[in-house]
Amino acid sequence: MTNLMSRNDLLLFAGFTLVVLTMPIWLAPFGAGYPDLLQRFMIFGIFAVGFNILFGLTGYLSFGHAAFFGVGSYAAVWSFKLLTLDAIPAILFAVIISGLFALVIGYLCLRRSGIYFSILTLAFAQMSYNLAYSVLTPITNGETGLQLTLNDPRSLDAVLGQSVAGQPVPNLLGQPLSGYAGFYFCAGFLILAFFLAQRIAGSPFGMMLKAIKSNQTRMQFTGFNTRPYALSAFVISGMYAGLAGALLAVTDPLAGAERMQWTASGEVVLMTILGGVGTLIGPVIGAWLIKYFENILSALNDQILARFWSFLPDGAADTMVAITGKFVGDGWFLTLGLVFVIVVIFLPGGIMEGVRRIAGMFRRRSGSSPATRTQPAE
Amino acid sequence: MTLSTRGPTRRRVLQTGMAGIIGSGIAPMIFTKGAWAQEFCNNPTGDTVTFGLNLPLTGTYAEEGADEQKAYELAIAHLNGEGDGGLLNVLQPSALKGNGILGKKVAFVSSDSQTKSDVARAGATRMIERDGAIMITGGSSSGEAIAVQGLCQEMGVIFMAGLTHSNDTTGKDKRRYGFRHFFNAYQSGIGLAPVLGQEYGSDRVAYHLTADYTWGWTQEESMKNATEALGWQTAAAVRTPLGATDYSQYLTPILNSGADVLILNHYGLDMVNSLTQAVQFGMRDRQANGKDFQIVTPLISELMAKGAGESVKGIFGTSNWHWNLQDAGSQAFTKSFGAAYGSPPSQAAHTAYVQALLYADAVERAGTFYPPEVIKALEGHEFDGMGNGPTIYRAEDHQCIKKVLVVQGNESPTSEFDVLNVVQEIDRDTVTYDPAIFGGDLGPAEPVPMCA
Numbered sequence: 001m002t003n004l005m006s007r008n009d010l011l012l013f014a015g016f017t018l019v020v021l022t023m024p025i026w027l028a029p030f031g032a033g034y035p036d037l038l039q040r041f042m043i044f045g046i047f048a049v050g051f052n053i054l055f056g057l058t059g060y061l062s063f064g065h066a067a068f069f070g071v072g073s074y075a076a077v078w079s080f081k082l083l084t085l086d087a088i089p090a091i092l093f094a095v096i097i098s099g100l101f102a103l104v105i106g107y108l109c110l111r112r113s114g115i116y117f118s119i120l121t122l123a124f125a126q127m128s129y130n131l132a133y134s135v136l137t138p139i140t141n142g143e144t145g146l147q148l149t150l151n152d153p154r155s156l157d158a159v160l161g162q163s164v165a166g167q168p169v170p171n172l173l174g175q176p177l178s179g180y181a182g183f184y185f186c187a188g189f190l191i192l193a194f195f196l197a198q199r200i201a202g203s204p205f206g207m208m209l210k211a212i213k214s215n216q217t218r219m220q221f222t223g224f225n226t227r228p229y230a231l232s233a234f235v236i237s238g239m240y241a242g243l244a245g246a247l248l249a250v251t252d253p254l255a256g257a258e259r260m261q262w263t264a265s266g267e268v269v270l271m272t273i274l275g276g277v278g279t280l281i282g283p284v285i286g287a288w289l290i291k292y293f294e295n296i297l298s299a300l301n302d303q304i305l306a307r308f309w310s311f312l313p314d315g316a317a318d319t320m321v322a323i324t325g326k327f328v329g330d331g332w333f334l335t336l337g338l339v340f341v342i343v344v345i346f347l348p349g350g351i352m353e354g355v356r357r358i359a360g361m362f363r364r365r366s367g368s369s370p371a372t373r374t375q376p377a378e
Numbered sequence: 379m380t381l382s383t384r385g386p387t388r389r390r391v392l393q394t395g396m397a398g399i400i401g402s403g404i405a406p407m408i409f410t411k412g413a414w415a416q417e418f419c420n421n422p423t424g425d426t427v428t429f430g431l432n433l434p435l436t437g438t439y440a441e442e443g444a445d446e447q448k449a450y451e452l453a454i455a456h457l458n459g460e461g462d463g464g465l466l467n468v469l470q471p472s473a474l475k476g477n478g479i480l481g482k483k484v485a486f487v488s489s490d491s492q493t494k495s496d497v498a499r500a501g502a503t504r505m506i507e508r509d510g511a512i513m514i515t516g517g518s519s520s521g522e523a524i525a526v527q528g529l530c531q532e533m534g535v536i537f538m539a540g541l542t543h544s545n546d547t548t549g550k551d552k553r554r555y556g557f558r559h560f561f562n563a564y565q566s567g568i569g570l571a572p573v574l575g576q577e578y579g580s581d582r583v584a585y586h587l588t589a590d591y592t593w594g595w596t597q598e599e600s601m602k603n604a605t606e607a608l609g610w611q612t613a614a615a616v617r618t619p620l621g622a623t624d625y626s627q628y629l630t631p632i633l634n635s636g637a638d639v640l641i642l643n644h645y646g647l648d649m650v651n652s653l654t655q656a657v658q659f660g661m662r663d664r665q666a667n668g669k670d671f672q673i674v675t676p677l678i679s680e681l682m683a684k685g686a687g688e689s690v691k692g693i694f695g696t697s698n699w700h701w702n703l704q705d706a707g708s709q710a711f712t713k714s715f716g717a718a719y720g721s722p723p724s725q726a727a728h729t730a731y732v733q734a735l736l737y738a739d740a741v742e743r744a745g746t747f748y749p750p751e752v753i754k755a756l757e758g759h760e761f762d763g764m765g766n767g768p769t770i771y772r773a774e775d776h777q778c779i780k781k782v783l784v785v786q787g788n789e790s791p792t793s794e795f796d797v798l799n800v801v802q803e804i805d806r807d808t809v810t811y812d813p814a815i816f817g818g819d820l821g822p823a824e825p826v827p828m829c830a
Contacts (some may be wrong), residue, residue: 031508034504034507034508035507036500036503036504036507036508037504037508040500133590133619134590134617134619137590141592142590142591142592143495143521143590143591143592143619143620144495144520144521144524144525144546144591144592145495145496145521145524145525147524147525147528147551148528149550149551149819150819150821151819167528167531167532167553167821167827169532178532178533178829179507179829252499252500252503252529254495254496254499254525254528254529256494256495256496256525258494258495258496258497259496295500295504298489298490299487299488299489299501299504301488329435329490330435330436330490
């Protein structure tokens with residue numbers, strides 16, 4: 001096994017798996033231990049890991065990844081509508097479609113690099129969004145969103161003689177995928193996605209991608225054609241996004257156009273930068289943090305704050321409610337913005353840099369041999 | 379490695395705000411709760427029962443959302459026996475006792491749906507899974523209502539729709555667990571068309587600007603059908619994205635289209651913007667085909683009329699309810715809402731309040747929170763006194779059938795709230811239609827799906 005994976009990588013992977021699988025337990029005290037949010041943690045974790053393969057390894061900053069995410073969702077929902085309610089064909093279908101879509105867009109966009117590449121991807125994503133929103137409404141159902149109905153054809157299910165009672169919901173070989181079953185299903189995919197990303201980063205192919213990031217011109221002068229490598233990275237990360245989109249459709253079978261909007265593309269960039277660009281764990285942590293803020297902070301209201309600050313004297317409590325009230329509820333973006341600014345100013349390498357610094361401090365203080373301390377992922 | 383990834387995450391969360399601390403304060407024990415099967419989703423076992431309010435507090439319909447929230451808080455206070463009792467005193471027949479529902483005190487949780495379907499669903503899921511909501515209610519967009527209604531059917535939780543006017547909500551996308559008190563676009567069409575024919579004649583050419591989602595589509599269709607039946611022609615129907623702010627690019631082509639009536643299938647902030655801009659464009663001072671150019675807003679509320687100010691004067695539309703109606707129910711509601719918040723309620727607030735009461739009443743009549751029994755109690759239920767005259771919750775499509783108001787922008791408002799005049803009350807027989815015309819399938823109530 002040591003030949004296949006270094007000890008550190010193996011430890012990292014095992015630790016990651018453990019943390020992910022025990023999430024329902026250790027997140028419960030934070031008010032986040034409920035299936036829907038846990039599923040989102042997994043799904044956006046996959047999205048961010050995939051985005052990091054492109055941005056973290058090759059340095060190409062795509063502002064249009066939400067397009068692949070949305071295409072994955074639509075493909076999965078159509079698979080539920082036309083073929084079968086089983087999740088596996090839907091996921092396969094979604095990954096293939098988003099991969100093809102990424103191939104086309106990547107082929108066009110990768111003719112440029114730097115800011116031009118970012119703008120091109122943004123333009124393509126915004127085009128896809130507008131197509132989904134108002135042009136292709138027979139396929140996407142526009143702003144209303146694509147939903148499953150009792151009258152869908154579901155040809156494969158019909159052939160197998162399966163029928164649904166009540167609202168059709170996706171399943172896995174007949175097992176429902178709601179609640180914690182859905183979480184473990186997505187967790188399995190996140191762990192798999194993480195493992196693959198780890199293997200890619202450590203492979204000769206990953207080395208090529210890192211070389212593109214450090215100096216593309218030098219690569220070309222040494223006789224490498226960098227385009228195929230960058231394109232492969234783009235397609236792989238597009239397929240990751242498609243997988244995440246499909247999983248979101250599996251756990252919640254509705255595909256809306258807003259998940260393709262540029263804000264959604266920007267969100268995954270934020271996740272990656274917040275967590276730490278180029279690290280394996282960082283983007284996942286960034287994704288979790290942002291989704292946590294979005295779902296928990298936005299649900300707080302003045303009454304809950306008043307209860308929280310009730311230990312203070314009356315006037316002080318009211319003041320604190322008024323101040324903190326601006327940062328929760330619909331003001332959660334403000335909190336996110338502040339955290340982002342603080343992280344970027346003080347920890348340019350994201351949260352993972354903070355982890356490294358703390359680990360470094362411990363190492364110096366204890367004076368123990370470096371071998372016993374694990375390296376942060378990179 | 380476990381420690382080094384896990385420790386900082388948690389530390390980080392604690393550092394970055396009171397989030398973690400507050401979170402722990404409100405953390406429900408959903409994990410342990412999910413471990414044992416319940417009889418049905420979120421069966422209330424304690425002495426409280428929780429409503430989940432899914433409200434657009436930001437986005438295009440934010441104003442309606444804020445008004446709905448006030449109404450829900452008022453309804454919950456009245457259900458718990460606080461305040462002046464509001465419509466509890468006038469609902470006929472009523473099983474409500476003013477001591478909560480089945481003796482349990484009513485509490486609520488809320489979520490900002492941002493006027494987006496995806497977000498609305500995520501919020502509803504959170505309120506069902508984490509906060510144990512027995513019923514989800516609210517919303518000010520049909521896109522949201524349809525999305526959340528599907529989710530509620532999946533989870534086995536009753537959804538009492540807030541403001542939603544699309545034909546699809548109780549038409550092709552109807553669900554057994556979803557109920558709508560508000561009227562719909564089809565009824566707007568049959569209510570409004572005769573008045574339009576009378577005021578503007580039968581040889582008009584209409585141009586539609588339509589919000590590009592389920593509600594806009596069905597309202598455009600209903601208005602087209604109703605006006606074409608009058609003898610009008612339709613010059614064009616153009617879709618505009620939800621939440622657009624600049625309509626000039628959509629207004630210019632109207633001038634050369636040969637149309638002499640502009641029908642704005644917009645709502646909320648969209649309508650305030652499009653109407654104001656159309657008027658600033660000089661549309662209402664124009665002549666086309668030898669007639670005065672007219673603007674029609676098929677669905678309008680006093681919140682929007684207030685927002686549009688001068689522009690709305692003399693413009694025709696329909697409403698579900700108006701605070702100035704003179705029946706006992708409307709008066710009682712306007713009085714308690716005004717006493718609590720200092721302004722008359724909007725139609726969004728009214729429908730939200732009524733939905734909360736109707737749910738509570740149905741549970742009392744059913745004697746249980748078990749959703750299929752509550753559904754049975756609501757289906758085909760006849761009631762009166764809620765401000766819309768005699769009303770029936772139709773069993774075939776879960777649509778309330780009641781009278782529809784034709785309103786007109788007030789030419790000489792006496793206060794900032796006195797912006798709409800009720801021109802005509804269309805009785806409910808006129809706006810009754812065959813539920814089969816929109817297709818759709820309610821689906822079964824049982825077996826009750828189990829949420830996590």
